[in-house]
Amino acid sequence: MAGMPATDDAYYRTAALVIEFRNVGKIYKSLLGNSVKAVEEFSLTVIDGEILGIAGPNGAGKTTLIAMMLGYLRPTAGTVEINGLPARQYVERNGIGYLSELIAINPKWHAETALVRFATLAGISRSEIRQRVGYVIDLLGLDEHRNKKVKALSKGNLQRLGLAQALLRDERILVLDEPTHGLDPVWTQRFRDVVEELRRPDRTILIASHNLDELQRLADRVAIIDRGRLQRVVSTGYENTAPAAGTRYRVTLASGHDLVRAVFPQAEDAGRGEYDVTVRSIEDLNAALADLIGRGALVASVVPERSVLEQQFREAVGESQ
Amino acid sequence: MSRVSSLARYSLWQFRDFVFERGVAILIIGFLWGYVLIEPLRRSMGPAWNGPQGTTVFGIALQVSSAIVSLSVLIALHGIVSSDRKLGYYRFFFSKPVNHVLYYTQLFFVYMVGVVASMLVLSLLLHTVLPTFSIPNFLLYTVLVYVAMGGIGFFLSVATRYDWLTLAAVWLGARMLRGLYGPRNDWRSKLVEVLPPVHKLDAVANSLIGTGTAHATDVLWLFGYGALFFALGLVALRWGSLAD
Numbered sequence: 001m002a003g004m005p006a007t008d009d010a011y012y013r014t015a016a017l018v019i020e021f022r023n024v025g026k027i028y029k030s031l032l033g034n035s036v037k038a039v040e041e042f043s044l045t046v047i048d049g050e051i052l053g054i055a056g057p058n059g060a061g062k063t064t065l066i067a068m069m070l071g072y073l074r075p076t077a078g079t080v081e082i083n084g085l086p087a088r089q090y091v092e093r094n095g096i097g098y099l100s101e102l103i104a105i106n107p108k109w110h111a112e113t114a115l116v117r118f119a120t121l122a123g124i125s126r127s128e129i130r131q132r133v134g135y136v137i138d139l140l141g142l143d144e145h146r147n148k149k150v151k152a153l154s155k156g157n158l159q160r161l162g163l164a165q166a167l168l169r170d171e172r173i174l175v176l177d178e179p180t181h182g183l184d185p186v187w188t189q190r191f192r193d194v195v196e197e198l199r200r201p202d203r204t205i206l207i208a209s210h211n212l213d214e215l216q217r218l219a220d221r222v223a224i225i226d227r228g229r230l231q232r233v234v235s236t237g238y239e240n241t242a243p244a245a246g247t248r249y250r251v252t253l254a255s256g257h258d259l260v261r262a263v264f265p266q267a268e269d270a271g272r273g274e275y276d277v278t279v280r281s282i283e284d285l286n287a288a289l290a291d292l293i294g295r296g297a298l299v300a301s302v303v304p305e306r307s308v309l310e311q312q313f314r315e316a317v318g319e320s321q
Numbered sequence: 322m323s324r325v326s327s328l329a330r331y332s333l334w335q336f337r338d339f340v341f342e343r344g345v346a347i348l349i350i351g352f353l354w355g356y357v358l359i360e361p362l363r364r365s366m367g368p369a370w371n372g373p374q375g376t377t378v379f380g381i382a383l384q385v386s387s388a389i390v391s392l393s394v395l396i397a398l399h400g401i402v403s404s405d406r407k408l409g410y411y412r413f414f415f416s417k418p419v420n421h422v423l424y425y426t427q428l429f430f431v432y433m434v435g436v437v438a439s440m441l442v443l444s445l446l447l448h449t450v451l452p453t454f455s456i457p458n459f460l461l462y463t464v465l466v467y468v469a470m471g472g473i474g475f476f477l478s479v480a481t482r483y484d485w486l487t488l489a490a491v492w493l494g495a496r497m498l499r500g501l502y503g504p505r506n507d508w509r510s511k512l513v514e515v516l517p518p519v520h521k522l523d524a525v526a527n528s529l530i531g532t533g534t535a536h537a538t539d540v541l542w543l544f545g546y547g548a549l550f551f552a553l554g555l556v557a558l559r560w561g562s563l564a565d
Contacts, residue, residue, distance in 0.1 A: 070416055071415075072412070072562065072564040073563075074561075091418070092324075092420050093418060095416065095417050095419075096416050097416070098412065098413070098416035100409070100412040100413070102409055102412075104410050104413070105410070105413065106408075106410065108341075118413060118417065120327060120330050120331050121327065121328070121414060121417040121419050122327070122418065123324055123327040123417070124327075166416075169417075175416075
């Protein structure tokens with residue numbers, strides 16, 4: 001997000017507050033007395049205009065957190081508030097654009113009818129319903145499927161229908177749980193464009209995903225959770241993050257292959273004009289690249305072996321285990 | 322547009338769901354049940370059907386029709402809350418600005434209208450072969466059973482995933498326990514007094530469908546019991562979790 005210091009704690013304390021998790025815990029208890037801690041002492045503030053990613057391995061507690069944020073589950077400890085209201089109360093008053101991980105829509109309904117129903121529940125006026133439904137159908141390429149029954153839709157089309165119902169209203173908060181699950185590469189890319197279009201200073205978007213690359217591209221910050229605990233909050237920008245010593249990059253050259261060893265003596269040839277190089281700092285990397293280019297090589301791309309997020313995720317989840 | 326008015330608009334969709342998912346089944350089962358039990362009797366009795374044995378004929382029709390009402394309420398109410406939980410439909414419904422307690426309250430009453438409408442169709446059919454059968458009295462009885470049995474069914478649907486089975490077990494269990502321990506004068510007979518007043522239904526069915534009147538205490542017991550459990554269901558819905 002332009003102008004927003006993603007790692008400045010003071011900024012998050014003073015900005016217009018939207019969603020606040022305070023020492024939230026959730027324990028599931030069975031009738032036999034067994035209990036499972038799904039979330040423990042989770043505290044996080046999410047502000048206006050932010051896209052927050054939630055990453056974690058399977059069973060980390062991502063979906064439980066979202067269910068508490070929508071008021072579907074009551075925390076066994078702590079509170080979840082949205083704009084100062086208990087979460088459920090906020091949702092009942094204002095609504096939230098929500099795409100769940102499992103798209104549960106009555107299979108007998110037709111795609112367009114389902115959207116009209118959700119629009120009616122969402123409080124969209126009779127005169128606007130056709131327009132809004134038409135808009136989301138166009139936006140998500142569902143035109144040819146509008147008269148199909150939900151049970152006849154493919155996984156990808158069902159996912160798009162789920163996203164369409166989340167976008168029916170101009171919501172201030174969007175919560176997307178595994179939004180690209182089942183989408184083909186074209187629609188995965190289109191989804192990213194849609195999210196970028198949805199970014200607004202007065203809108204907060206939460207995206208829970210296993211796909212770290214997706215979160216790296218879309219989110220401003222990513223909360224990494226594991227075993228129900230917040231492990232760390234990571235800024236996805238490179239500007240505030242010095243790469244760890246010994247970071248590996250893949251350098252692709254269009255020409256000047258014979259010059260690589262002169263600049264990166266330890267470079268490993270990965271084939272097809274690609275070389276894996278290890279540097280001590282980002283300054284060293286830039287100096288070496290400048291040298292390489294100065295000698296006449298044409299650099300096509302430089303990609304870190306692991307993104308900032310991947311690096312942090314490995315550390316956070318690895319540490320907790 | 323207010324949240325309440327948009328929810329009220331949604332009642333048309335709820336009624337449509339009732340018609341296709343429950344109403345048609347109620348009509349088919351009710352018609353077949355009534356036809357199989359009543360039509361052979363009518364044929365074998367010939368002119369006596371409308372003659373001196375009219376009271377017996379009416380008694381049989383009353384038994385059949387009251388049983389159909391109970392079954393219809395069971396069909397109408399099954400999974401009214403629990404299905405949305407089991408199937409996950411609540412997720413998209415209640416991410417909208419909707420109060421889920423109001424949503425299910427409205428659904429309960431929409432289904433009541435649906436059951437009454439279904440019983441109207443069936444009673445019109447019965448009326449063509451048995452003109453002494455009072456349609457208004459029968460519909461009044463339907464409303465009473467819906468509240469009495471449906472109130473408990475609603476509570477069970479909030480409290481458990483297997484509401485249909487539990488309601489049937491509670492209904493039959495109360496009847497059996499009252500038969501076993503009701504006549505005694507010990508702690509067990511006092512205990513069965515607090516069970517659902519299923520036994521009162523027979524007397525109320527006879528008098529309400531037959532004459533349009535019934536003992537006020539019986540009606541109040543049935544109505545009050547159902548209304549109390551319906552209210553408890555709403556409280557559980559308000560303070561419980563929507564998700565499993």
